[in-house]
Amino acid sequence: MAKRKLNRRQKWRVEKVQEERTQRAQKRERDISRQLQAGDLSAEQEGIVIAHFGQLLSVEALEGEDKGKIHSCHVRANIESLVTGDRVIWRAGKDFTGVIEARLERETILQRPDNFGNLKPVAANIDYIVIVIAPEPEPFQGLVDRYIVAAETVGIPPVILLNKTDLLTDENRKPIDEMMELYESLGYHTIRASVKPSYVMASQEDCSDGDSSGNEGMSELLDWLDEHTSVFVGQSGVGKSSLIQALLPEHDIRVGALSENTRKGTHTTTTAKLFHLPSGGDLVDSPGIREFGLWHIGEQELLEGFIEFRPHLGFCRFRDCHHEKEPNCAIIGAVASGEISERRMESYRRIKHAIKDQNERGLMLRD
Numbered sequence: 001m002a003k004r005k006l007n008r009r010q011k012w013r014v015e016k017v018q019e020e021r022t023q024r025a026q027k028r029e030r031d032i033s034r035q036l037q038a039g040d041l042s043a044e045q046e047g048i049v050i051a052h053f054g055q056l057l058s059v060e061a062l063e064g065e066d067k068g069k070i071h072s073c074h075v076r077a078n079i080e081s082l083v084t085g086d087r088v089i090w091r092a093g094k095d096f097t098g099v100i101e102a103r104l105e106r107e108t109i110l111q112r113p114d115n116f117g118n119l120k121p122v123a124a125n126i127d128y129i130v131i132v133i134a135p136e137p138e139p140f141q142g143l144v145d146r147y148i149v150a151a152e153t154v155g156i157p158p159v160i161l162l163n164k165t166d167l168l169t170d171e172n173r174k175p176i177d178e179m180m181e182l183y184e185s186l187g188y189h190t191i192r193a194s195v196k197p198s199y200v201m202a203s204q205e206d207c208s209d210g211d212s213s214g215n216e217g218m219s220e221l222l223d224w225l226d227e228h229t230s231v232f233v234g235q236s237g238v239g240k241s242s243l244i245q246a247l248l249p250e251h252d253i254r255v256g257a258l259s260e261n262t263r264k265g266t267h268t269t270t271t272a273k274l275f276h277l278p279s280g281g282d283l284v285d286s287p288g289i290r291e292f293g294l295w296h297i298g299e300q301e302l303l304e305g306f307i308e309f310r311p312h313l314g315f316c317r318f319r320d321c322h323h324e325k326e327p328n329c330a331i332i333g334a335v336a337s338g339e340i341s342e343r344r345m346e347s348y349r350r351i352k353h354a355i356k357d358q359n360e361r362g363l364m365l366r367d
């Protein structure tokens, strides 16, 4: 996506919109000052943004008598854009309203490009990116690695979750096991799970091979998610909605995600929602977040995103080595000595060429 150039008329409209926005912000500030003076706002307290609706943010109180309650809050001027997962200092007002005064420092931030090519934050303070794969649709190493690189780039540990283990067969088991073992050997945590679709459940009397819901691997997954905030990403059809639905039986995840998609036309929505898991831990989800990893990667980020490449970076004979056929290339040397697997090297090359292709077609945002 290239940066758009605006013509005069568009520029005028943008300026007009900005002016109106400024006026609205000033009015809000005046309202807030009035409320403060009238003593209608509580003392400052800590909260977490759990959803975003236009100018209003849903903030959950993390302390005090309102702990766990959700307030619909305005944001004071001069606070940079807030996103789901942000921890904030806020004051409660009447009737579950409130005012956000400040944003606390973020541990991590997921960003995606907007239509103008600028990176916009979509979720904050995520601890794990759970990359879901399944025997069907077949997992392609390049795609899984791309998700991993994206996670490494933002500094959030990826967890590889193989879902639909009930669909493992004599034919597909070996390549999938090899893939999982490769990721384990790189130090990534892997989990295996299966979420039985409800129609299978209905026709099944005996659930003795799993937990009472007929699902498998869920307790390990729940343990892993406990006390952390996670997002689920992965190819369409691997079972992200099914997993999230199984984790959050009281929410209608599928319907929510679908209607949000339909309303926005394509997968452009950035509204993310934070859910508390009954067993502990939080999930942040939105159709936009599920696509995280497929947005953009720069060539250097790609190299560093392959964690086993890192010790070899900077040791090639040529500073501008492309790690293709150059003599004394440290990366190629590490493949030859077995420190880097052929599969990951091939995957790296494939992703690099795909990025180049996209760059040449002007689709990428930055190198």
Ligand SMILES: Nc1nc2c(ncn2[C@@H]2O[C@H](COP(=O)(O)OP(=O)(O)OP(=O)(O)O)[C@@H](O)[C@H]2O)c(=O)[nH]1
Pocket: 163, 164, 165, 166, 167, 193, 194, 195, 196, 197, 198, 234, 235, 236, 237, 238, 239, 240, 241, 242, 243, 290
């Ligand atoms: N056999 C089997 N089928 C599953 C399992 N988990 C999910 N499915 C089925 O796989 C299909 C796709 O599942 P979804 O949960 O919609 O997948 P998704 O990753 O959310 O897909 P998108 O919404 O397109 O991103 C559905 O028909 C599910 O019932 C599983 O563990 N085993």
Ligand SMILES: [Zn+2]
Pocket: 316, 317, 321, 322, 323, 324, 326, 328, 329, 330, 331, 332
């Ligand atoms: Zn090299």
